[in-house]
Structures are given as C-alpha cells and as structure tokens.
Amino acid sequence: MSKELVLRRAFVLESTELDMKEDRVASEAEIIERVQSGDKEAYHFIVTRYMQRAYYIALGFVHNPQDALDISQEAFIKAFRKIKKFDSNKPFFPWFYQLLKNLCLDYLKGSQRREEVPLNGVRILKTEKDDREMKEVLWKGIEDLSLEQKEVILLRYFQQYSYREIADILEKPMGTVMSSLYNAKLRLKKIIGRYLGLEEA
Amino acid sequence: MEHKKVKELISSYFDGELDNKEKELAEKHLKECPECRREFEGMKEFEEVMGKMEFKKPSKEVWEVYWASVYNRLERRMGWILLSIGAMILLFFGGYKALEGIIQDTTIPIILKAGILALLAGVVVLLVSLIRERFFVRKRERYKEVEK
Helix, strand or coil, X not given: CCCCCHXXXXXXXXXXXXXXXXXXXXXHHHHHHHXXXXXHHHHHHHHHHHHHHHHHHHHHHHCCHHHHHHHHHHHHHHHHHHHHXXXXXXXXXXXXXXXXXXXXXXXXXXXXXXXXXXXXHXXXXXXXXXXXXXXXXXXXXXXXXXXXXXXXXXXXXXXXXXXXXXXXXXXXXXXXXXXXXXXXXXXXXXXXXXXXXXXXC | CXXXXXXXXXXXXXXXXXXXXXXXXXXXXXXXXXXXXXXXXXXXXXXXXXXXXXXXXXXXXXXHCHHHHHHHHHHHHHHHHHHHHHHHHHHHHHHHHXXXXXXXXXXXXXXXXXXXHXXXXXXXXXXXXXXXXXXXXXXXXXXXXXXX
C-alpha cells in the first residue's frame, strides 16, 4: 500500500478549464488559493474530487441517501464560505472532514428522523442472497460503537482507506488509528460470532 | 512474542498493513500457537463478512449534477443575502419617512401617533432580535468546529 499522502496528491488540470497557458500539474494549495480569491470554477475541481468521499461519509453517519447528499453539499457550501480562514498549505480533506462530520452530528442530534429510515435503502451485503438479518445485526453493532471507533470502521471498510490515510483524515497518530480499529473489530467480531452461533443452534 | 501483539498484527495483516518482517514474525508465531491460530481463523471469517458490506451506489446522474447543485445553492444563498439586505434598507427608510410624516402632521391625534410609534418600535426590536439570533447561531456553530 502506498505510503504517499493520497490527500496531497497533485491534480492534473486541463489548461483550458483553468485558463492556464500550458498543461501542468497544479497543487491542491494552488487551487485552494484560487478559490480563496473567489474563483468558483477552481472550487469545481475541489468539489468534484471529493464529492464521492463526502457523500459516503455522510451516508455512514446519517443513513439516508437523500439527506447524505444534501448534507455533503451543504458542507461544500460551508467550506466555500470559510475557505479564507483555511491554511492552503494543509491538505483540504481533513479540514473539510471536520466540517462534514459536525454537520452530520448536528443532524443526528437535531432529529429523530434516523429511526424512520429503513436500512435497505442504504446499504447491502454483496452476497447473492442479501442477508438482511446479518446486515441489521452488523449495522446495529457499528452504530453502537463509540464515535472514534465508528469513524475508523467506516473509513476502513466502506472507503477502503489505508491506516496512513485514515490517520491523515482524522489528524491522529497512526498508532491511535490502529488500536481504535483493532478494538472496534474485536467488538464487531464478538457481535457477529454471537449472531452466527445463535443461528447454528 | 506476546499474544496481544500478535493479535494486533493479525488485525493489521487483514488490513494489508504488515511489512515482510512483521508478516514473518506473525507467521512464525502462528505455527507454534494454536490460540493465535484460532484468532486468525476467526478474524478471517470476520473480514470476509465485513468485506461484503458496501454502500449502495447512487445513480450516475447524482455525480453529474453534483457540482451544478452546489453552485446553484451557493449562488442562491448569495441572492437571498442581497435580497435581505435590500429589503431591510427599504424597510428602515420607509419607516423613517412614515414616521417623519406622522410626527409633522398636526391633524393626527397624539394617541394615534403614540400607537404608530410603538408599533414601529416593536417592529424594529423584533428585527434586531432576529438578526442577533442569526448571529448567535453562527457563533455557536463556530465553537462546534473547535471541539474535536
């Protein structure tokens, strides 16, 4: 697995689209600086680059595709309004992640809607027979994790990030990520084990 | 090697996060230790189940119109802000003019003048209160970002 910072990976931009004289690699910092000077087109690149991550992260928190879409877009709007305060030398995503997470947590705190949303609209197990019960047991288990553990599980299993990437997004040491993930796995493993054990009996 | 350490290595192994040296260490221990082997099998089963979980993908169109939607919302919000500022200026100006006319008009009884003044004062207080509330909400949001 690449140890490179995926978040800092440079963008290759089309010269025509950003009015540049020749094709060249523009760093995220350069693009952010353009956004900071009010260039909405430059923001297009940022949004397009991170929209899918943003959507799935929101979905992991709020469970509802429509609201996840709405909240992720709201987070991009909020980020644009606050972009001047952002230090363009830092990677954009960890900063954005905090904004997004807070919007999701506000949403969860502010409403009971979550409980009305059926699980089957949101996620599936990739098995031939969609094991509904297992899905619900597992998802309930993920729900019951602490926020820190839930974050690492969502980033690891639903977005396939490496430890390094998760550590960058959460701005935590890699060792912390590793042990939260390990503890979260132990808890979920126990839950699955219990479920499978019951089924055999 | 202690078991807990090996168990963590097993977890990292399935995450694809072990280097060759760590892999060797873990494999060597697994050969010798039935307890950790059971842990390995259990973890394997767990990873299989977890690996099957994924989010339902939204339709392609969602991504195609995503930026347009963000852009429109940004623009619309700017529009609302301008509209609100404009409306407020007009309201204050209109209120001031009306007040001026009423006070100078000697044919209107004093009681009516007092009533109209109180009414306008009420509107102003409510407006200020609304503005303050909005400002307060924003401030609170800012605090939320600080805490991590």
